[in-house]
Amino acid sequence: MNTVTRLTKTAPAAPVVQEVSPARPASLGRALAAAGGALTAASTLVAWTWTPAFPGDLTVNGWPGGLQVLTLASGLLTVLAALGAYGVRGFRWAVPAGATTALRLFALGGLAVTWFAVGAISWTLGGSINVEPGGWFAAAASVVPVVGAFLLPQDPRVPLKPRQLPSWAELLLIAAAAGAGLLVFTYGIGTEGELFAGFLITAGFAAAGLAKAGLLARLTGLTARHRTTASAATLVAAIAFPFTGSDETYMSVGVNILIFATVALGLNVVVGLAGLLDLGYVAFLGVGAYTAALVSGASASALGIHLPFWAAVLAGGLVSMLFGLLIGAPTLRVRGDYLAIVTLGFGEIFRIAVNNLDGKSGPNITGGPGGIPNIPDLSLFGFDFGATHVIAGVPLGRFANYFLLMLLVTAVVVVVFQRVGESRTGRAWVAIREDETAATAMGINSFKLKLIAFALGAALAGVAGTVQAHVSYAVVPDPYQFAGAVPPNSAFLLAAVVLGGTGTVAGPLIGAALLYLIPMKLQFMQDYQLMAFGIALILLMRFRPDGLVADRRKRMNDEAAGATA
Known part of the structure; x- marks a missing residue:
C-alpha cells in the first residue's frame, strides 16, 4: 500500500497591525x-x-x-x-x-x-x-x-x-x-x-x-x-452705562447709537414685518427733526413758538405719520422694485425740498443748506438736560442726560414693536410678507395693513428725530439722504435691519450699533471701509443668511417647509 504524503505549503504569517484607537x-x-x-x-x-x-x-x-x-x-x-x-x-x-x-x-x-x-x-x-x-x-x-x-x-x-x-x-x-x-x-x-x-x-x-x-x-x-x-x-444694564465712568465723548456715541437703532427698529416694522422695501425711510427721521426744530423755540425757527417736549414729540411723530400716509396712499399699490424706486424718490424729494425752502428758491421755512441752528436744550419737569447733574455721586453731563432720555424712547419703541408684532395686525403683516396674493385670498386687506405699517414706521422715526434735533443743537439737510459717509442714512438703516435680522427686536439694535461704530472707530481703514463692508456682507450672507439674530418664526417656517419637501 502506497502511502501518499500531501505536503501543504504554509502561508506566511500576516504582519501584525496595531490599530490606533480613535x-x-x-x-x-x-x-x-x-x-x-x-x-x-x-x-x-x-x-x-x-x-x-x-x-x-x-x-x-x-x-x-x-x-x-x-x-x-x-x-x-x-x-x-x-x-x-x-x-x-x-x-x-x-x-x-x-x-x-x-x-x-x-x-x-x-x-x-x-x-x-x-x-x-x-x-x-x-x-x-x-x-x-x-x-x-x-x-x-x-x-x-x-x-x-x-x-x-x-x-x-x-x-x-x-x-x-x-x-x-x-x-x-x-x-x-x-x-x-x-x-x-x-x-x-x-x-x-x-x-x-x-x-x-x-x-x-x-x-x-x-x-x-x-x-x-x-x-x-x-x-x-x-x-x-x-x-x-x-x-437696568443700559441705565448703568452712564455710571460706568465713560466720558462725554462715549456718551455722545451712545446717544447716536440709540437714535440710529430706534430708527432702524421703526424701519423693521416696514421691512421686517410687512416686507416693504423702503429706500427713503431716513426722510421720516428728518421730518421729525425739522418739526421739533420749528416748534422747540430755536432762534432761527420760522414759526417762533416754543412747545414743551411732550408736545414736540407728539408733533414730530404725528407730522411724520401724516407724511407716511400721504406718501403711502398713492404708492403702496405697487410692489417690489417699483415700491423701492418710489420711496427712493421720496427721500430725494425731501432733501431737495428742505434745501430750497431757504427764502430764495422758496419760502423761508427750513433755512436751506444752513438748516435751523440754536435749538435749545430740553427741560422736562424742571430737569435741564443741558446741565451737569450729580446722581449717586456720579456727575452726568449733557450727553449722559440725553442718553437716558433716548433710552426711554427706545424702550417705548421696543414695547410697541413687540406688541404690534404679536398682535393680529402683526400676524397679518407677516402673511403679506410671505405671500401677498395668498394673504389677500384669505380676506386680508393688504393695502390697508401696508399703509398702517408705513404710517407706524414713519411715526417711530419721527419720535426719534425730535430727540436728535435737540442732541445735535441744529438740523441740516445733508444727513437725510440715501447713502453717505456718516449714518444714519437710508442705506445704512436698511443694512442695519438686514444684517441684524429682519423681523426681530435685537437684530436691528445690534446691527445699528455695529454699523455706527465701525466707520467711526476704524478711521485708519477709511480708504478700505467700503471694501471691508462688502466682504462682511458676503461672509454674513454665506454663514448667517437670516442675519445676526434670526427670526424664530421665519426659521420654524423654513424648517417646516424643508421637512415637507
Missing part, C-alpha cells in the same frame, strides 16, 4: 487644546513690544493690556471649552450642544487676534524687530489649541440635554448675562483703531463659538421663560 487623537486633541489655551492666556502676562507707542501699552510684565486682554479672553474660553470636551465635572455645562466646533472657533479667535496684534505691532512701529520674544511666544502658543481642536472628532448629532435649573439660578444667569453684555459694550466703545479691530475679531469668534456651544440658545430659552425679568435686566 480615542487617542481625540485625547491628544483635547490635551493640546487645553494646554494651548492655557499657554495663550499665560502669554499675555509678558511684554509683547518694547515701547508704549503702540496702543494699549503692551510693555508691562505680569499684567495684560490692550490687545493682550482680548487674547487672554480667547485663551480662557478655549480652556473652558476644552475642559467641557474632557467631560470634567462642573464644566460640561459650557458646551451643551457639543464642544468640537465651539472649541475650534474659540481657538481660531485666539489665533486671529494674537497674530493680528503681532502684525499690527510690526506695521505700526516699522518692522517685526519691534516684537519682543513674548509676542512671538504668544503667536506660537496660539497655534497649539487650533491644532488640538482640529484633531477632535465631530460633535454627535444629538446634543446634551441641559439640566433643569431652579428659578432663582435662571434669574441669576439672566442678570449675569446682562452684566456681561454691559461689560463687553463698555469695553468696545472705549477702544479705538487697532484695539477696536481686535475687539471685533474676538467678539465675532466668541459669539460664533458660544452659539455653536449651545449657550446662546440656552440663554434665549431662559429669556423666553422669564421675559419680564430679562427685559428689566437689559434695561
Whole structure:
C-alpha cells in the first residue's frame, strides 16, 4: 500500500497591525487644546513690544493690556471649552450642544487676534524687530489649541440635554448675562483703531463659538421663560452705562447709537414685518427733526413758538405719520422694485425740498443748506438736560442726560414693536410678507395693513428725530439722504435691519450699533471701509443668511417647509 504524503505549503504569517484607537487623537486633541489655551492666556502676562507707542501699552510684565486682554479672553474660553470636551465635572455645562466646533472657533479667535496684534505691532512701529520674544511666544502658543481642536472628532448629532435649573439660578444667569453684555459694550466703545479691530475679531469668534456651544440658545430659552425679568435686566444694564465712568465723548456715541437703532427698529416694522422695501425711510427721521426744530423755540425757527417736549414729540411723530400716509396712499399699490424706486424718490424729494425752502428758491421755512441752528436744550419737569447733574455721586453731563432720555424712547419703541408684532395686525403683516396674493385670498386687506405699517414706521422715526434735533443743537439737510459717509442714512438703516435680522427686536439694535461704530472707530481703514463692508456682507450672507439674530418664526417656517419637501 502506497502511502501518499500531501505536503501543504504554509502561508506566511500576516504582519501584525496595531490599530490606533480613535480615542487617542481625540485625547491628544483635547490635551493640546487645553494646554494651548492655557499657554495663550499665560502669554499675555509678558511684554509683547518694547515701547508704549503702540496702543494699549503692551510693555508691562505680569499684567495684560490692550490687545493682550482680548487674547487672554480667547485663551480662557478655549480652556473652558476644552475642559467641557474632557467631560470634567462642573464644566460640561459650557458646551451643551457639543464642544468640537465651539472649541475650534474659540481657538481660531485666539489665533486671529494674537497674530493680528503681532502684525499690527510690526506695521505700526516699522518692522517685526519691534516684537519682543513674548509676542512671538504668544503667536506660537496660539497655534497649539487650533491644532488640538482640529484633531477632535465631530460633535454627535444629538446634543446634551441641559439640566433643569431652579428659578432663582435662571434669574441669576439672566442678570449675569446682562452684566456681561454691559461689560463687553463698555469695553468696545472705549477702544479705538487697532484695539477696536481686535475687539471685533474676538467678539465675532466668541459669539460664533458660544452659539455653536449651545449657550446662546440656552440663554434665549431662559429669556423666553422669564421675559419680564430679562427685559428689566437689559434695561437696568443700559441705565448703568452712564455710571460706568465713560466720558462725554462715549456718551455722545451712545446717544447716536440709540437714535440710529430706534430708527432702524421703526424701519423693521416696514421691512421686517410687512416686507416693504423702503429706500427713503431716513426722510421720516428728518421730518421729525425739522418739526421739533420749528416748534422747540430755536432762534432761527420760522414759526417762533416754543412747545414743551411732550408736545414736540407728539408733533414730530404725528407730522411724520401724516407724511407716511400721504406718501403711502398713492404708492403702496405697487410692489417690489417699483415700491423701492418710489420711496427712493421720496427721500430725494425731501432733501431737495428742505434745501430750497431757504427764502430764495422758496419760502423761508427750513433755512436751506444752513438748516435751523440754536435749538435749545430740553427741560422736562424742571430737569435741564443741558446741565451737569450729580446722581449717586456720579456727575452726568449733557450727553449722559440725553442718553437716558433716548433710552426711554427706545424702550417705548421696543414695547410697541413687540406688541404690534404679536398682535393680529402683526400676524397679518407677516402673511403679506410671505405671500401677498395668498394673504389677500384669505380676506386680508393688504393695502390697508401696508399703509398702517408705513404710517407706524414713519411715526417711530419721527419720535426719534425730535430727540436728535435737540442732541445735535441744529438740523441740516445733508444727513437725510440715501447713502453717505456718516449714518444714519437710508442705506445704512436698511443694512442695519438686514444684517441684524429682519423681523426681530435685537437684530436691528445690534446691527445699528455695529454699523455706527465701525466707520467711526476704524478711521485708519477709511480708504478700505467700503471694501471691508462688502466682504462682511458676503461672509454674513454665506454663514448667517437670516442675519445676526434670526427670526424664530421665519426659521420654524423654513424648517417646516424643508421637512415637507
